[in-house]
Amino acid sequence: xxxxxxPVSPCALVWNYTEAEPGWPALAAACQAAGLELKxxxxxxxxxxxxxxxxxxxxxxxxxxxYLDSAAYPAALILNGxxxxxxxxxxxxxxxxxxxxxxxxMVTPTNQAWTLAALLEELVRERDAIAxxxxxxG
Numbered sequence: 106x107x108x109x110x111x112p113v114s115p116c117a118l119v120w121n122y123t124e125a126e127p128g129w130p131a132l133a134a135a136c137q138a139a140g141l142e143l144k145x146x147x148x149x150x151x152x153x154x155x156x157x158x159x160x161x162x163x164x165x166x167x168x169x170x171x172y173l174d175s176a177a178y179p180a181a182l183i184l185n186g187x188x189x190x191x192x193x194x195x196x197x198x199x200x201x202x203x204x205x206x207x208x209x210x211m212v213t214p215t216n217q218a219w220t221l222a223a224l225l226e227e228l229v230r231e232r233d234a235i236a237x238x239x240x241x242x243g
Contacts, residue, residue: 114159114161114185114186115140115141115142115185116144116158116159116160116185117132117141117143118144118145118146118158118159118182118185118221119143119145119146119181119206120145120175120181121178122180122181122182126180128199128202128203128204128205131199131203131204132204134198134202135198135199135202135204138195139187139191139198140186141184141185141186141187149172150221151171151173151220151222151225152171152172152220152222153220154217154220155183155218155219156212156217156218158221159212161185164217165218171220173221178225178229179207179208179229180205180206181206181210181225181228182208183212183224184209184210184212185212186212187211208229208232210224210228
């Protein structure tokens with residue numbers, strides 16, 4: 106039996122970060138250089154799965170109907186289709202371009218089935234846990 110490899114849908118989902126942000130041109134340039142389609146997402150897509158939003162073949166469209174207010178979560182960048190070396194270069198280009206997006210994630214086989222809302226919630230939990238751990242250490 107041969108393993109089927111799904112084609113990668115290189116994209117960058119961006120939540121709560123608009124063209125009005127000073128770092129937008131640098132974000133768009135970094136995405137273009139990395140071959141990522143830049144896809145802004147909003148609260149009306151909160152119930153869609155990450156895989157569906159990234160255009161991953163066979164991904165379920167939506168798990169729930171829900172809406173998120175953009176004030177509910179800080180800016181987030183969700184990347185699909187980069188290997189480790191490409192990711193490092195992409196993140197370096199963002200830093201050099203002054204792009205500050207507090208939440209970042211890679212699409213994984215596990216989280217591609219999550220809704221956008223669930224992934225944002227998990228990213229906030231992880232960020233808060235890391236901040237608590239740092240405050241206890243120092």
